[in-house]
Amino acid sequence: MSPLPLSGIRILDLSHLLPGPLCTLMLADLGAEVLKIEKDPHGDLNRQIPPFSHGMSSYFMMLNRNKKSLTLDLKSEAGKSHFLKLVKKADIVVENFRPGVMKRLGLDYPTLSRINSKLIYCAISGYGQKGPWHEAAGHDLNYIAMTGVLEGASDRRKKRPLLPTQLADIVGGSLLPAISLLSALYLRRKTKKGCFIDSAMLPGTMVLLMMVLGKFFVTGEELYQEEDRMTGKYPNYRIYQTQDDRSMALAAIEPKFWKEFCRVIEKKEFESWIPLTDEPGFPTRSLARCSDQKLKQMKRKLQAVFKTRTQKEWIRIFKQEPNCCCTPVLDLKGAVSFLRWMGRKEFFYLKDPKGGAIPQWLFPFGNPILSRKKHTFPPKLL
Secondary structure, three states: OOOOOOOOOOOEEEEOOOOOOOHHHHHHHHOOOEEEEEEEOOOHHHHHOOEEEEEEEEHHHHHHOOOEEEOOOOOOHHHHHEEEEEEEHHOEEEOOOOHHHHOOOOHHHHHHHHHHHOOOOEEEEOOOOOOOOOOOOOOHHHHHHHHHHHHOOOOOOOOOOOOOOOOOHHHHHHHHHHHHHHHHHHHHHHOOOOEEEEHHHHHHHHHHHHHHHHHHHOOOOOOOOOOOOOHHOOOOOOEEEEEOOOOOEEEEEHHHHHHHHHHHHHOOHHHOOOOOOOOOOOOHHHHHHHOOHHHHHHHEEEHHHHHHOOHHHHHHHHHHHOOOOOOEEOOHHHHHHHHHOOOOEEEEEEEOOOEEEEEEEOOOOOOOOOOHHOOOOOOOOO
16 A cells, blocks of 8 residues: 555644644644644643543544644643653644743744754744734634624624634634645755744635635725625525525526526526626626616526425436536535535544444545545543
């Protein structure tokens, strides 16, 4: 069997909660040896958050497979000495403390790099290592609030939603640091030297708004629900209610997809809204010329069509029609079932040392070598 991409790479993971642990989970799945350094007596706070299964928090189990664990008191001389010995043989250190914590411990990058010049040190923080806000505490809600994500998701009444997932933690605190670390490993092959990575979640979260920022930089316009092309202004990119009060997501942007959609719903008269002769783009020339009143009429007509059938009936119809860009809005149970039905390999069961099994979700790396990896159970606190 071919070696995994990061086989032989040693990572000391000082991070906790979601940012950091999700980053190092990706690297562990890619074959890196990840040693999770935790603090007595309770370790990573995620270990304490219910619900529990197999004697362990479900949150902790999802983020810490394929890792090992060691408790160290980095404030003690013994703990610090042990950690420095580990650093000598490490390739990467990941931490998500507030800026200044590791310096006060005498374990910051300048100190560690003198011990190991090839060390790659990734510091994940909310606002970055420098600047007027660098010492400020924060969580995901603070970061998405300050980047415009939350404001842009508000409706006309300025009602701002609380999202069911941590966008800033995942994008700015996990995915981007992982990419940075992989690029740093590649650079080290050329320079033979390590580096310091200042990974800040606040600016990292702005990546989610790349398309939106493109318009804002030109027009200066802010975005709210029902007022932008991506949030329901046009009838061909919108969510519609079904007869059973569930939903279907329509995204027939291109004229060719719109024509197919109109054929399937047996509303040929709707084709003229977005004729095949329209130039490419969203909105198309025809839609861009429509008044707000006309667009509202179009959406009302489409809503009436979707209300004639249940979501299951619409699913059966569009399942046979691959060129309509119309799909159901699913809950988690439906989403997992659908992906399993598709034959995807991301869902798997991890064997409990005591004989049970826990469901897990694998990153869709797309590498067949990774699908044959033998995964290990999340570590107990030692």
